[in-house]
Amino acid sequence: MRPPKTRMEFVRGQNVEVSVKQDGFMGSYFEAKVVSHLQNGIYVVEYKTLVEEHDHSQPLTETVYSKELRPLPPLISVPRFSTNQKVDAFDNDGWWVGVITRKIGGSDGYYVYFETTHQEILYPFSRIRVHQDWVRGKWVLSKKLKG
Structure with a gap:
């Protein structure tokens, strides 16, 4: 039950x-x-x-x-993001769920793919955060997608 x-x-x-x-x-x-x-x-x-x-x-x-x-989700400090990592990117006044597809060499930029719009957009590190889900009153980290 x-x-x-x-x-x-x-x-x-x-x-x-x-x-x-x-x-x-x-x-x-x-x-x-x-x-x-x-x-x-x-x-x-x-x-x-x-x-x-x-x-x-x-x-x-x-x-x-x-x-x-x-x-509000707790801030999780990370030194970098990984390919296929589920993240939130700040754009158009809000946080949008996407997946890191690649990093721009030598810069702090990452491409994020958004499944809902089928767009891949470049963001600076400062506008990306680790995605977390609010499940039954607790924050849960999203697992890295298999690639």
Whole structure:
């Protein structure tokens, strides 16, 4: 028998990441702050980098379900990334899940492939982080893909 699912409760002011499931945003995470908890698993968040469509001086606020939220992942310091390593690359105001395909010799640049868009884009080391999954209330490191 499976134990019941436990839903993480977030508190007002807590920094979180929002997983966006809309077309064009699959595999992305955007940093936000919890503004309020409305009811069972429904929250209002204010994005750190996204703004209102008609007033770019105002941060975008949105109502989201708890299953779309996760705490900010812990920073994992690495000296370099490996080919086929699952990572997040910072682009277009959020973190996007991809895979390292190659390193540019002599620089700190890495090509990252995004399965959702079939694009391979060059990023500096400073805009890449180790990908982690939030599973049952714990951070889990993604294993290196077989290549």
